[in-house]
Amino acid sequence: MARIVGAVMTSHIPAIGGAIAKGRQDEPYWKPFFGAFGEARDWLARVRPDVAVVVYNDHGLQFFLDKMPTFAVGAADEYRNADEGWGLPTQPPYRGDAAFSWHLIESLVADEFDVTMCQEVLVDHAFTVPLQLLWPGKVACPVATVPVMVNTVQHPMPSPARCLKFGRALGRAIASWPADVRVLVLGTGGLSHQLEGKRAGFINRDFDRMCMAKIVEEPDALGAYSIPQLVELAGSQGTELVNWLIARAALAGRVAKVHSNYHVPISNTASGLMVLENTS
């Protein structure tokens, strides 16, 4: 049976992709961010995942406002990255696992999460940047992938409580796959940031630190926030916290924190990294 080895949550800021492309990882601005990934990579080398289920939000590469799914799951053997309009180099294609994806879709829908099924997905920086951070310098990402996309572009967005339930259903779906594979769940985005309006540049360190503490042992405490409360406390793009909640909730067993990092600012954003191991 498939086994979830753990979860990694990380920010997915486009500027990180730019810094990787320009080789700036060791510059003073970037070192406190990139330097924290060594321990995450050491852990990955130890638990050796075969597949990464990547929970993220598309930012207008794949989805437009004409059709905006709340939850969508990729079901292809390959996913392509493409031009997002502001100069990030396009990454090589990512390997999918369509049979595993269809199993996840079957299980999620049976579990009352009626996801949108996607046989073609253009994956944006929120998918590519975290994979580049975890497996740097590779021509192709060494693990198979499943994109799981959550709407954080247009309100109404799924609530944190709903996302915790979705994460638990995703965990059950993964664990019921008969193949003997090790699965990493990756939740990308956050932490506090706001790009638009007079409150652009809003960051809330106290709230972020509280979220990083609670998500390990008490994720349900974070499920008590509404989306408008998250907007107020974490900024309008701070709603990406729901991707972290889904990844956390997919871990059904006992959870141990392996590593974490919090660094402000990267671009306009408070960056966070969390590595959680599923210990049972």
Place this chain on the structure above:
Amino acid sequence: MGDTLFDGRQARKGYALNKMCYSFNSAENRAEFQRDEDAYCRKFGLNEAQRAAIRRRNVLELLAAGGNVYYLAKFAGIFGLDVQDIGAQQTGMTKDEFKAMLATERK
């Protein structure tokens, strides 16, 4: 807090503007816009307020006209502007002031 949530009302109001900005994922479309901005705006059916905000490169006006920041970021990208440039513009700061503000711990 004064933020306008990008809800159904905003999404309807800004549909043409956001659809145009979504088209800027393509280099070919970005070039076509730059050849004749107003013709490109008309092709997508932008209203007068939206076209004026595009001409002025004014992010707060684009938001007020129904723009969504994720699509507007693709418009800004045409001019090589990043999210700190647009953050500075919206808050009336220089880019350096905006970056200093981000790095400052506030209570």
